[in-house]
Amino acid sequence: MTNNYTPESLSAPFPKSVLTVSREELSYLELTIEGELPELYGYAFIIGPAGSVDSKPVPGTFQIHPSSDGTPLFNGDAMIYRLDFDKVQEERKVRLTTRIAKTPCFYADKASVPGTEYEELRFNNHGLARLSTSLGFRNEVNTAFLPMKFPGQNERLLITWDAGRPYEIDPKTLEVVTPVGKNSEWREQIELPLPFGIVTTAAHPFFDTNTQKLFAVNYGKSIATALSPLLFNDIEKPLQEFEDFLKAVEDRLTKVSQPTQLLVATKSKLPLGEEIFHDLCKEVLKFLLNQQLEKEIEEFVEIFRELLQLLLLEKDVPQRFEKIWNELVQVLKYELEKGIENFHELCLEILNLVKLAQILLPAARKMEDFVYLICWDGESELQKWEVLLDEGKSTTPVKIKQSMHQIAVTQDYVVLMDTVFKLGPEQLLTSPLPKHPQIENLLRKYLDYPETPDTTIYIVRRSDLDTQNSTVKAKKVVIPRGAAHFLADYENPNNQITLHLAHNTAWDPSEWIRKYDQSVVSSTDNLPYGMSIGGMDINHLGRYVIDGESGKLVESSLLTNFDYTWATAIYAYSGTVPTAQFENIYWNSWGCWKELLSQYAFDTYKDYQYREVSIEKVREVTKQGIPVNLCRVDTKQMKICDTYKFPTGYFGNSAQFVPRRNGDGGSTDGYIVCVVNSGDAKSEIWIFDAADLNRGGQGPLCKLSHPQLNIGMTVHTTWLQNIGNRSSSYNISVCEDYHQRVQDTKSPLIEKLFQEKIYPEFENNSASA
Structure with a gap:
């Protein structure tokens, strides 16, 4: 050198x-x-x-x-x-x-x-x-x-x-x-x-x-290759277990977010002069949620450990995975301290993320x-x-x-x-919760690899x-x-x-x-x-x-x-x-x-x-x-x-x-x-x-x-060296290329989007290819 x-x-x-x-x-x-x-x-x-x-x-x-x-x-x-x-x-x-x-x-x-x-x-x-x-x-x-x-x-x-x-x-x-x-x-x-x-x-x-x-x-x-730096065995059974795990997260987080939903929804309907009562309710709810978070997390921490053991085929979960729930609890508490509204928004975003994962999982199997x-x-x-x-x-x-x-x-x-140049889940989908960087930092820590x-x-x-x-x-x-x-x-x-x-x-x-x-x-x-x-x-x-x-x-x-x-x-x-x-x-x-x-x-x-x-x-x-x-x-x-x-x-x-x-x-x-x-x-x-x-x-x-x-x-x-107008007749018709995919969504709104905002921009395309 x-x-x-x-x-x-x-x-x-x-x-x-x-x-x-x-x-x-x-x-x-x-x-x-x-x-x-x-x-x-x-x-x-x-x-x-x-x-x-x-x-x-x-x-x-x-x-x-x-x-x-x-x-x-x-x-x-x-x-x-x-x-x-x-x-x-x-x-x-x-x-x-x-x-x-x-x-x-x-x-x-x-x-x-x-x-x-x-x-x-x-x-x-x-x-x-x-x-x-x-x-x-x-x-x-x-x-x-x-x-x-x-x-x-x-x-x-x-x-x-x-x-x-x-x-x-x-x-x-x-x-x-x-x-x-x-x-x-x-x-x-x-x-x-x-x-x-x-x-x-x-x-x-x-x-x-x-x-x-x-x-x-x-x-x-x-999915096994995509996650191979993290998981080292057959993935099919763990995927089924992961579906169950996502359902457990969904159920418990829904339970946690129900009282916050009620409080957030009623704030705008309060008569003048009752904000003090509302703020007191928020403080009480923050205390109760802190207690409930501990309880809910503890209940499915064992589920998570069992899942990791299954994924890794090891009796003892590695230390870096074992710490994740302790860190998650601390992050959730941090978000709660920032306010009920903030915490409620986080709960909803995590639930949306869980729903997205539930959609992706069947496709990931294939x-x-x-x-x-x-x-x-x-x-x-x-x-x-x-x-x-x-x-x-x-x-x-x-x-x-x-x-x-x-x-x-x-x-x-x-x-x-x-x-x-890595193109894994951590690079493509690394920012599911852009308003909550602590959560994203946690995801990177456990999903990324050299x-x-x-x-x-x-x-x-x-x-x-x-x-x-x-x-x-x-x-x-x-x-x-x-x-x-x-x-x-x-x-x-x-x-x-x-x-x-x-x-x-x-x-x-x-x-x-x-x-x-x-x-x-x-x-x-x-x-x-x-x-x-x-x-x-x-x-x-x-x-x-x-x-x-x-x-x-x-x-x-x-x-x-x-x-x-x-x-x-x-x-x-x-x-x-x-x-x-x-x-x-x-x-x-x-x-x-x-x-x-x-x-x-x-x-x-x-x-x-x-x-x-x-x-x-x-x-x-x-x-x-x-x-x-x-x-x-x-x-x-x-x-x-x-x-x-x-x-x-x-x-x-x-x-x-x-x-x-x-x-x-x-x-x-x-x-x-x-x-x-x-x-x-x-x-x-x-x-x-x-x-x-x-x-x-x-x-x-x-x-x-x-x-x-x-x-x-x-x-x-x-x-x-030279440029001229394109002389080839090769063109893929955008309408023909996307028509069936749009129909498969079974969404009138998506169909309208393509008909009114996309296809007209390419109406001169031909299907000569």
């Missing part, structure tokens, strides 16, 4: 402008240019979450603060940003156009906000998921792009997410056109009788321009482990193969423990990865993807240390697959700062809620060579640098087509911020298996800080050859390579475009020389800005 780190105090706090964003849609906004604008051309696209239809505005501004209630920044409608460089050469102008991705579930969300006739159907944020118990899960498609180029057509562009079908947009208008595949062509993670299901897939599918094929995945987890590899030609129905693990004499379904955030494709193989320490890869031969078969076998490979993002050389000579990985060791990007979190080293209470947590160890960049036929790891090389591989997040490289052999990859690391290392993250990852930096050193480094940075890695030498550190208090993100006009097409012949946020609520676009990032300390070639430019948190990017 290169450990030339010299502590430098980052006195500036984490820039709060990352936490705010504008939902204003702009058209051809001319940006102000500071510095020398290089010979850019084409169009750079950036995507990121931009809050929800009910996000509260920041007073006196055009911005919103989507994470002010603790919602993770990754949860939000997709805002698409396009930087037009087509006027650079003639007019020295760069223009910006932005659009919110308006999918069918977006219009459902918009139509059901409070104050509308559909309010009872409304969506709410629950961790990474935005959910309506009547309508289902939002597909927010806010994470990445995928360009596709088919013969005789203009370039096509997909927007993607980890928990929903990809959608195609028109690159010129930025309007949503169609999903990829009908609802019926995708298998849901959990099948519920709701219009909007949850489909887990890769946010980074792959388009092979050599064969004009799109490769994607559709996977799911059984959840299965599955992975489908999908291939698509851009016009026809999806081709699918179930991926089975090749175990020699037998095959078994592939079990994904976390997520499949990214896949890669080579000449002869498809590479699937179980990535460290990311897996290793990377599991599944390799599929492309030659085995026979349309006459419904299954395909995969070889399993395990690489030490986890990873979320990776790239693969397209060429695989002698069946040798070369992978380039960023190892997110002891850094969990699926966890974020909650309102009940405390920083390990920061004294401020005003933490950047919603932002991903900080890292608990140095990250690494790896290059691995794997034999595609045997699944054996042939060669490995690890690069670590204290200054440049802390919280390594986003990559950039030359070209948008499959790269024969990567020569240079640009990595964007988020550095180390004292506000982002929560005590929860510290406790969760302090015993990380591959720890390289002691926890004492982690604490010291976090207190001092490490700047956000860019670095260029020569993949042959596995050496950092060029670097840039962003100034103190600046957050540079979403790096994108833009080739130089009339250049030689080399892997450094171009520019790096980044979104940059500072602490003064300012967003800018910085442009670097890809061959000389730092330029002797001068840094970026130029900066683009505008008073209306407020981007906030962004994720991935892409670049297109």
Whole structure:
């Protein structure tokens, strides 16, 4: 490990402008240019979450603060940003156009906000998921792009997410056109009788321009796999016991809440002058409830213990579970002390949560482990193969423990990865009671688990993807240390697959700062809620060579640098087509911020298996800080050859390579475009020389800005040389796609919502697919 780190105090706090964003849609906004604008051309696209239809505005501004209630920044409608460089050469102008991705579930969300006739159907944020118990899960498609180029057509562009079908947009208008595949062509993670299901897939599918094929995945987890970090045996009998347990909770909590219901209901009917009597009744009731809480909890504490023993097949319940009811009683008492009304509201919310669990439980029983590899030609129905693990004499379904955030494709193989971005119950539904953070903290404590320490890869031969078969076998490979993002050389000579990985060791990007979190080293209470947590160890960049036929790891090389591989997040490289052999990859690391290392993250990852930096050193480094940075890695030498550190208090993100006009097409012949946020609520676009990032300390070639430019948190990017109106006729009819699902709800109100607020927005869609 290169450990030339010299502590430098980052006195500036984490820039709060990352936490705010504008939902204003702009058209051809001319940006102000500071510095020398290089010979850019084409169009750079950036995507990121931009809050929800009910996000509260920041007073006196055009911005919103989507994470002010603790919602993770990754949860939000997709805002698409396009930087037009087509006027650079003639007019020295760069223009910006932005659009919110308006999918069918977006219009459902918009139509059901409070104050509308559909309010009872409304969506709410629950961790990474935005959910309506009547309508289902939002597909927010806010994470990445995928360009596709088919013969005789203009370039096509997909927007993607980890928990929903990809959608195609028109690159010129930025309007949503169609999903990829009908609802019926995708298998849901959990099948519920709701219009909007949850489909887990890769946010980074792959388009092979050599064969004009799109490769994607559709996977799911059984309830046993989803809970495997907590429970280690057959789940069927425990599920039945859990149903009984939920009924016990419902009965006892209903009994507890009955007197509070009476008191809350009568308050508004009291004659003037009798408030004192009402307040006295509240104090008496608080005393009685405290006594009753003890009694009711004690009665079903044994039920809970028996359930845990059954789940864990152990005689003695582990200490951390045994303490849960004592903690729950204390939380309930705390809420009671805040007032009868508050306690009554909590009881009702828990009862609603119990009812939701009772709805989900029968569907959870039917959840299965599955992975489908999908291939698509851009016009026809999806081709699918179930991926089975090749175990020699037998095959078994592939079990994904976390997520499949990214896949890669080579000449002869498809590479699937179980990535460290967790998509479990704690991330998707972590915020069922947003007004009661103590309860949510308790749920996280007992439902969450650390990311897996290793990377599991599944390799599929492309030659085995026979349309006459419904299954395909995969070889399993395990690489030490986890990873979320990776790239693969397209060429695989002698069946040798070369992978380039960023190892997110002891850094969990699926966890974020909650309102009940405390920083390990920061004294401020005003933490950047919603932002991903900080890292608990140095990250690494790896290059691995794997034999595609045997699944054996042939060669490995690890690069670590204290200054440049802390919280390594986003990559950039030359070209948008499959790269024969990567020569240079640009990595964007988020550095180390004292506000982002929560005590929860510290406790969760302090015993990380591959720890390289002691926890004492982690604490010291976090207190001092490490700047956000860019670095260029020569993949042959596995050496950092060029670097840039962003100034103190600046957050540079979403790096994108833009080739130089009339250049030689080399892997450094171009520019790096980044979104940059500072602490003064300012967003800018910085442009670097890809061959000389730092330029002797001068840094970026130029900066683009505008008073209306407020981007906030962004994720991935892409670049297109040309844009034109979409020329494909492929379109999924929204009405046909959802008609039966809407009918199955047997709800006249939901049917009216779709007829009046959703279908008309897509009335030009055809069923040509």
